[in-house]
Amino acid sequence: MDLKQLSARLGLSPTTVSRALNGYSDVSERTRQRVIEAAREAGYQPNLMARRLALGKTDAIGIVHPTGAGHLGDPRFLEVVDGLTERFAAEQIDLLIASARPADEIATYERLSRGRRVDGFIVPHTRCRDPRIDYLGQCGAPFVAYGRTADSSGYAWFDFDNEAGSRLAVERLHRLGHRRIGYVHAPLELNFAWQRHQGFVAGMEQAGLSIESRWVVPAGFGRRGGYEAMQTMMAGSDTPTAVIVDNNLSGVGVVRCVLDAGQVLGRDISVIVYDGTPADSTVLELEVTAIEQPTPHGAGVKLAELMLGVTQGQPLQELQVLWAPRIAPGNSDGPAPGTR
Amino acid sequence: MDLKQLSARLGLSPTTVSRALNGYSDVSERTRQRVIEAAREAGYQPNLMARRLALGKTDAIGIVHPTGAGHLGDPRFLEVVDGLTERFAAEQIDLLIASARPADEIATYERLSRGRRVDGFIVPHTRCRDPRIDYLGQCGAPFVAYGRTADSSGYAWFDFDNEAGSRLAVERLHRLGHRRIGYVHAPLELNFAWQRHQGFVAGMEQAGLSIESRWVVPAGFGRRGGYEAMQTMMAGSDTPTAVIVDNNLSGVGVVRCVLDAGQVLGRDISVIVYDGTPADSTVLELEVTAIEQPTPHGAGVKLAELMLGVTQGQPLQELQVLWAPRIAPGNSDGPAPGTR
DNA sequence: TTGTATGCGTTATCAA
């Protein structure tokens, strides 16, 4: 059942039927109702390829996710995808997913954009200096970045206020009497890690605390990385009384390491973790004090909306969104030992 | 630069140019070379929407992944997607991803297939009785299932020989002298869980061992579920000397629980886990004995190839592929206590 | 308010 057949059945021209279905104003209300009714009962579905050809759009947004090391099964990524597809589906837009090793990433963006397979991109896992952003900017493809780069002025993005989050954590620990605060972080090329680290530095400065470089430990992204980082930190002769962890996978490792060392969280040592403990974790009976962000699903929905805004030519100013974190208190932190 | 412009530049008709580029035989070799050369240097890219309209294909395959409980961030899913996109990209085929809550799943398949947004589907996470398979079968949409259903005769699928895997594990433990063997499993609606459980039952029978129902414990999918299941099992007065776990997330929980109880793996209690330990785990210095499957990435590639086979009308027989598991010995199992 | 004619860029048909 195509437009021609439907219009023939109605005794109208395809033009009129098309306009009636697409909500144009220059068609009488009576005709419109008649058309809509007939379309419904005939089970008419417009041919998307034809429409796309005529309109020059693909109704698809691409997302290229980096594969391989450094992104070992970030489980939250799929939740972002959930949010994206949910919001896009409401607009009849498809999400096209591609994977690429870091070395092939640009080529993949090129393939998708030059082949006009998508109308735009969602760019995840931004880095401080990000060639993907550069490439898309210069070739004029619409996109929304999930996270900012060093210079974030010229494009649409959605990000958390990572600096503020770390500062909140430092302030809280400082109020609890801690003065020796450690920090476990993901690779600083990842911009979220960089920003959170910046916030840590700023927070410490503001609190008048000095940063011990041996207590600032990089961890591979993931549980194991966190575990090893914490082992390193605890191996020294003097150890911090509190630790902030910049991602919740590493956070699991850190917490696990503390427990394995026979220490009591919130008493012997305090830990605050970005995003707290993953729902699925073996750390039971422990509510880790968290720097709380919007859910990945919510982020996905927001990213989708920004993408829609971009394609509709909304002013850039409205397309740069920063969400504010807050502290969700748990029982993994407490007064510094010897404070009271 | 479109076909018309390119043909004008060459002094040929669009027809000829099209045929030259698409490898038809009825064009002279000299002309073909000339056309290919010109196309390359002009950077000609065919308009996919136009081609799709003309050919009535979408060059896209859909994958609908169930969102919400029960699939909490299965990290391996993304790896499967990697394999899929990698293989499909080589054929200029896009992978379209959608998310749906279990209740909306069928509707999503319907939206995608009736809207002719995709040429076929990959169906993940099959269940024993699976309405998605029923729906796709009856509406005639091409698809490949990742895992079989109870009746797997009428469609293309890729699966592991889950029964064989469990039997291998039981045999190994039996040879090591174990007679009291427990089993921790994912919900049995999931077909892989069902099959693995069947294999366990068959293996025990074959070994002449009796199954203690209190040692067969269902666990939610995930680390925590495994942990709790193992707690349950170890709470009883008499406990098994060995445990088989049917997925590696629960496996982490089980192992963790054993360690937390101060027992030594491979000596006090033996554990064999499907797929072993995830690369990113806090269980250090321990190589869990695994029932080894192909990698998710490999599975993705294979699924993509099966999909291609389906669209090319290959006989069904060649499109039902079972991969055989093997045991990868680690140090989490050993002779039953008191055996030697 | 409706219809006519044309374009979107490709592939397929059939004649030359």
Add this chain to the structure above:
DNA sequence: TTGATAACGCATACAA
């Protein structure tokens, strides 16, 4: 071996 012409199904100036 090549080219003219007609699909593919929808959208849109423009005319009525």
